[in-house]
Amino acid sequence: MQRKEKHALFWGVGQLTVMSGSVVWLAGDYLLPLQWRLYFCAFCLTIGMAGYWAGTQFFIGRLREIQIRWMVPGILIAGAIFSSLWTSDNNWVAPGSGAALGLMLLWSGSRLIGAENRYRLLGLTLMARGGFNLLVAAALNPDVLVMWFIGSSILKVLSMLGLVYAVQDEIQQRYARTIDSLSHGFLIRDRRGYVQVANERCARLLGFNNAQELIGLHVCDLLPNLTRDMADQYFRRFEAEGVQYPISDTAIMRLRNGNSLPVELLGSPYIERGQLFCLVQLLDISERKKKDDLLYQAARIDPVTGFFNRHALSTQLAQELAHAAAAGRECAVLFIDLDKFKRVNDSFGHAAGDELLRTAANRLHGLLRPCDVLSRFGGDEFIVIIPDLAPNSAEQMATDCAAEIIKAMGRGFELSYHAISVTASIGIACYPNHGGDSDTLIRCADIAMYEAKKAGRGEQLIFNDAMNAATKDGLVIDGALRGAIEANEFYLVYQAITNSHTGKLTKVEALLRWNSSLLGPVSPDRFIPVAEDSGMIIPLGTWVLDQACRQMAHWKQSVLDDVTISINVSAWQLAAPDFVALVSQALIRNGLSPHQLELELTERVLIEDAANVQAVLAQLRALGVGISLDDFGTGYSSLSYLTQFHLNTLKIDRAFVMDIEHSERSNNLVHAIIAMGHSLGLQLVAEGVETAGQAAILEKMGCHYLQGYHISRPISPDELLRFADDRAGRAPAPYSDYAI
The missing domain is CATH 3.20.20.450 (EAL domain)
Incomplete structure (x- = not known):
């Protein structure tokens, strides 16, 4: 049925022609005259022997193109020789056929035994059948004809079953090797959760020595944190209507050795003998996760200072405000700008400016509590969040912290063998007095910081409504925008x-x-x-x-x-x-x-x-x-x-x-x-x-x-x-x- 399995075709032709010759010979003159029966049986024997020879050679990978081309002439020559011998004395038809076929079966069995250990039993069966044929051919007479027929039939059945097994085993080995060659883990589980098939890559991923150790285990035995209810729930997804396959999931697996393994699971349904199974590919995504983590860090961490960037700050501030609202607490935001920082960049270069930012950030961090949050908002601007403060204490806490920061910045910095003097201007906004969301508080603190700069730099100011010039500026801009396109x-x-x-x-x-x-x-x-x-x-x-x-x-x-x-x-x-x-x-x-x-x-x-x-x-x-x-x-x-x-x-x-x-x-x-x-x-x-x-x-x-x-x-x-x-x-x- 599978044209790739030519050994099955050759063996099948060999067995059919031998059986056909036997039937025609035993039928006698009722079917064909003697002379035609002799010709038919001779060529059936040679074709049968050629089929066993070619099937064995192909199975062990020794059949060559030139040998196939010589098969037809060889069959014609051997058939002519058997025909001439049997025409001279037809008593030699039965013993001669049995002896010739027996020798071929002995040869085939020995070749199979020598080629592959797992086909040793099949080879021994063929050799037993060949030996039986030789033995019977040497002493064949009408009294033992029935015994020969019974014994030959039994050995034929055994050898044909062995040949069928050999073909099926080759197909199974091919697919097993294909599965094992996959770069990803692969397993098949049944409805109850037991593993039916697995490859070597899957065994290595899950911490087992080989794939055979997985067969028969429940998936919960493979993954310590997986419960049977979770395994059943996963399988039920394959029975739902309208589901797109493969079903993709990602998970962090805890292995038997205690290590963690990030994997992507690709599941697809598979039906065999009316039963639903689940095929699962396990993809090791450790490297992908490392890259994702790196990009995630890039999105949250300022590359110069190593602290939060503005986007991570907004997320963190929103969380702190939600906690303060739920607990009846206060929160303070300090907007810090390093005065005259541009002069440092212009005089000493960007590398020196980055070094100043790192040193200033570390100095700021040393002044804060463990629960406080520091971020670089951009350029030479930093923001500090002081969270979880008692009611009516935020402004005092913020001004005290701002005073310490101004004092610390005022000590100056050693940069490129030069003493650099840098001051800080700080604007303060507090929750809930100055706003209820992160954007409002940051904007208010920013406005207060600019007012502090105007006041002479190195100052701190708490936001108040009089500072809200930015809002007025927005109103002026909004009015000027009307008609600006037409103008x-x-x-x-x-x-x-x-x-x-x-x-x-x-x-x-x-x-x-x-x-x-x-x-x-x-x-x-x-x-x-x-x-x-x-x-x-x-x-x-x-x-x-x-x-x-x-x-x-x-x-x-x-x-x-x-x-x-x-x-x-x-x-x-x-x-x-x-x-x-x-x-x-x-x-x-x-x-x-x-x-x-x-x-x-x-x-x-x-x-x-x-x-x-x-x-x-x-x-x-x-x-x-x-x-x-x-x-x-x-x-x-x-x-x-x-x-x-x-x-x-x-x-x-x-x-x-x-x-x-x-x-x-x-x-x-x-x-x-x-x-x-x-x-x-x-x-x-x-x-x-x-x-x-x-x-x-x-x-x-x-x-x-x-x-x-x-x-x-x-x-x-x-x-x-x-x-x-x-x-x-x-x-x-x-x-x-x-x-x-």
Whole structure:
């Protein structure tokens, strides 16, 4: 039935022809005349012997192509010889056939015994059958004919059963070897939870010596923390309707030796003889988990100081506020800024600045209680959370702590063999007096810190309502935004994004700028949040989309004809029902190909209304527009977005790039992000590239594109065109040629 098993075919043909010859000979003249019976039996005997010979040779792997080609001539010659011998004396038909077949069976049995130990019993059976044939052939007479028939039949049955077993055993061994060759663990369990099949890799993963030790064990015996109810519940999932296979789970397994093993379980149903079984693959994901942990740490830990970053701080502060609300306690937030830190960077370089940040962070940490939280909020800014304070004690506790911090910073620092004097300005906000959520408290503490700077630096101030100038500023900006589009107060500048290896200008990012007739130049970090809060971001985003596409149309027939332009998109825009149509119309109206447009999203955009965002992104992908995740690595949740959303590009946040020359930790983190991006087939853009050394390192790591002041500042369309013409007119040296 399986054409690969040619030994079964040869043995089967051999046995059938021998039996056919025996039947025809015993039937006598009722079936065929004597002469024709002699011919028939002679050729049946030779074909039968050839079948046993070829089957045995194929089974032990010794059958060659040239031997197969000589089989037919050999059968004809041997058949002619037997025919001529038996024609002269037909009394030799029975003993001659028995002797010839017996010799062949003896040869086959000896070959099987010598080839494989597990087929020794089959070989002995064939040899016994061959010996019996020889013995009977030597003394064959009518009186022992019945005895010969009975004995021969028994041995035939035994040998054929052995041949069937040999074929089945070969098939089983093939599949067993296939299962054992899998790089993952594999087992089959039944409904009751007992292991029926397992491979060697599974045994090693679970701490057993070999796969045979697993057979017959209950899965609860393999995993100490697994209960029978849990095992049964897992199996019932395969009986549910509409389940998509394989069922994927991840778990931390406790092995018999006490070690932990992170695994991914891929389960699929399997039915045999009407019974449902479960096939489970066990994938060791230790290395994947290490990379995930590294990226998770990158999302939570500041690479310079080793303490929390701003995103981890927000999460921790929200937890502390929830605990304070439930327990009737208070909490204080200290916003700390190192005064004149920029002078240190400018005078001694970024490496010295990083060393100052590390030393200052360690000094801050030494002043805090074990339960207090320290984080680097960004740049030279730190935030301290003082949690779990008694009612009406938060402000006093915070001011005492702030005084100690100012005093500690005032002692100065030894940096690059120079005594550096750095002061700290501190703003304080307390829960519940100044706010009930983390964003409000941080904003209030930030406002208080700026007021402390204005008061003369090296000061501390507690937030009060009079400081809330930022809110008033937001109201002023909101009023000025009304009518700003119609008054043509907005314009776009463009920052080049170049190929890291060739230096070719392949992408540009459109950046929005506002020169208000009322307020003068207003930075995006001031007016974008106000525009989002007021809803003005939707018409503003539409204006940016139209303006950027129109500019691309103007660049046609120039060196910028086929560049990709990227624009930032807010959550409000994606939520607009006509957003996809607006994108499509802008492309058509300006004669652009969809691949020339890339939309940049932040993690916040992906968080808000994820289901709707997925639907909109699917429509944009169908349109052919690229999707980019901006500031990747600044939030741990971004790891899940790589599987949940189909992205084209990751933009590595400048916070990681700025330290790769001087920080091994930052270098390793960026390398991990790039390697992960490559494995997912994503394009990678490094933001904030400010030095040739950074560019060279990123190129060697395999980062596809570079963006930053080292390449070009944001410039006007005409300046960008000249920049592109200049790039096209010369062959830029690879960044790896720069000295690092």
